[in-house]
Amino acid sequence: MKTEELQKxxxxxxxxxxxxxxxxxxxxxxxxxxxxxxxxxxPKSIKKLALxxxxxxxxxYNEIAELSKSNQEKGNTPSCCGGN
Numbered sequence: 001m002k003t004e005e006l007q008k009x010x011x012x013x014x015x016x017x018x019x020x021x022x023x024x025x026x027x028x029x030x031x032x033x034x035x036x037x038x039x040x041x042x043p044k045s046i047k048k049l050a051l052x053x054x055x056x057x058x059x060x061y062n063e064i065a066e067l068s069k070s071n072q073e074k075g076n077t078p079s080c081c082g083g084n
Contacts (some may be wrong), residue, residue, distance in 0.1 A: 021028045039045040054061045 002035055035049075039049050053064070
């Protein structure tokens with residue numbers, strides 16, 4: 001029974017979904033928010049997502065790393081000196 005369900009899920013054509021995400025940036029943003037909400041409660045999923053981004057989406061990984069670095073630098077500077 002489970003095998004049949006998995007086969008049905010695998011045979012679903014996701015191309016229209018992917019195309020809609022490419023065509024509508026708001027829809028893509030909403031989908032990403034949903035995905036992040038889903039993995040937020042699963043530490044293993046978070047690590048898998050991070051590895052996937054690092055391996056398959058180098059530009060996104062580099063951008064995240066830069067943002068993280070920038071935020072860390074801001075956190076180390078006292079607010080009187082322009083850190084915030």
